[in-house]
Amino acid sequence: MTGSVDQTGAGRGASSAEVRQRLLEIAAHMVREQGAPALSARKLAAAAGTSTMAVYTHFGGMPGLVRAMVAEGFRRLFERVAAVPVTDDPLQDLRNAAAAYRAHAQADPDLYMVMFGSATLGDHRLHREDRIVGLDAFEQIKQFMQRGMAAGALREADPAAVAAQWWTALHGFVMLELTKFIDVVDDAEDTVLWPLMDHLLRSLMVTPGPPEPGVFRQ
Amino acid sequence: MTGSVDQTGAGRGASSAEVRQRLLEIAAHMVREQGAPALSARKLAAAAGTSTMAVYTHFGGMPGLVRAMVAEGFRRLFERVAAVPVTDDPLQDLRNAAAAYRAHAQADPDLYMVMFGSATLGDHRLHREDRIVGLDAFEQIKQFMQRGMAAGALREADPAAVAAQWWTALHGFVMLELTKFIDVVDDAEDTVLWPLMDHLLRSLMVTPGPPEPGVFRQ
DNA sequence: GTCCCATCCATAACGCCGTTATGTTCGGAC
DNA sequence: GTCCGAACATAACGGCGTTATGGATGGGAC
Incomplete structure (x- = not known):
């Protein structure tokens, strides 16, 4: 199940890498402005105008987002x-x-x-x-x-x-x-x-x- | 049993101060053995054989317990x-x-x-x-x-x-x-x-x- | 052009969390 | 005996991370 596609291939309208970067920026902003406990998958998804699933497709979960x-x-x-x-x-x-x-x-x-x-x-x-x-x-x-x-x-x-x-x-x-x-x-x-x-x-x-x-x- | 019951004057069976000390000891044990994220009001209450309300009567909530x-x-x-x-x-x-x-x-x-x-x-x-x-x-x-x-x-x-x-x-x-x-x-x-x-x-x-x-x- | 299918994400549910509202049960004061 | 108030049980509420499911989309093979 090694989708060869990888770095570029996937995605539609807004490229996959763009959404990933956008999530990271918003998450960093939330942590910087409101402190670490204020960051949650739900609030992040709402701020990014998406659903919590985006966190899982791009980072595998909240720990992955934190690592990034x-x-x-x-x-x-x-x-x-x-x-x-x-x-x-x-x-x-x-x-x-x-x-x-x-x-x-x-x-x-x-x-x-x-x-x-x-x-x-x-x-x-x-x-x-x-x-x-x-x-x-x-x-x-x-x-x-x-x-x-x-x-x-x-x-x-x-x-x-x-x-x-x-x-x-x-x-x-x-x-x-x-x-x-x-x-x-x-x-x-x-x-x-x-x-x-x-x-x-x-x-x-x-x-x-x-x-x-x-x-x-x- | 209660005996002196001292300053608080409250409580029954096991004195109030005893329950408070017991909760603190169990909480410290949970943090030491399983890490900070493993501590929760529910698990603490279960381990102490009481309900989560004990945390609120004695510490006003989880932040109060952490401060103690x-x-x-x-x-x-x-x-x-x-x-x-x-x-x-x-x-x-x-x-x-x-x-x-x-x-x-x-x-x-x-x-x-x-x-x-x-x-x-x-x-x-x-x-x-x-x-x-x-x-x-x-x-x-x-x-x-x-x-x-x-x-x-x-x-x-x-x-x-x-x-x-x-x-x-x-x-x-x-x-x-x-x-x-x-x-x-x-x-x-x-x-x-x-x-x-x-x-x-x-x-x-x-x-x-x-x-x-x-x-x-x- | 057509089909195929991997990818991305919306929706809804599960189990956990801290917290709160409400009721019950006692010990001690009178 | 009566009553009061502290201590706790029970159950519910909203929020959390996570997962299962299904629909939409768009690139690659032909």
């Missing part, structure tokens, strides 16, 4: 971080990448929570293959670290390990910020995020800078 | 971290506290995700008052930092800010670990968690230790 949203979310995160310009100051590039990463999460907070397995969005959890789509974004960070080492700014180390440490700190702040737990302190961006990233980077540098860091911005 | 579970989860996290012995080595105390915090999250991962606003568990999100119940646990970390400064091991700084940085890094790792995203690297405990905490601590110390850290355990 997650993949798209990671693709955009990757784009966003990849758009950070590469300068001759690898450390500043890392700071800019952190700012871009955080800005992306803030622009679509509920999608970020869905991407990282929280906010289960109904029932089904993410599978292994849903997680590896985030690898591109992680590779991006590894390359920043490798550039820092090649430029002699960072000590030689396993780029994956160092990138994971950087990502862990950043993800921790983003999550605490999105869930509002970071409000236990005032002015968290200047007292927590940038000092934390600065402390980490300084420990990774070959020649740690001045012990009292000027809080760097952006 | 979150409060209990923070209370136990506080207990667990507070049980870390205070020695004359504040830095080692902080490492032990991190290990205890992580162990607590690993022992009940789904509850940890619910506590931190992820895994919305049905619908309702956490309110402000649900979040401040975590303040006790945060105060605990602040005290560790203050001890480190008083002992001359850590540089003088705002204990709240420093504690938040430490918490951010730790929470980030715990979340990435629970969602399995940290599997992008091998041996994450030794290549990410402890090096990250070590790098942060070393930047906070008055006299940074040897540049190449022996990876500390436990």
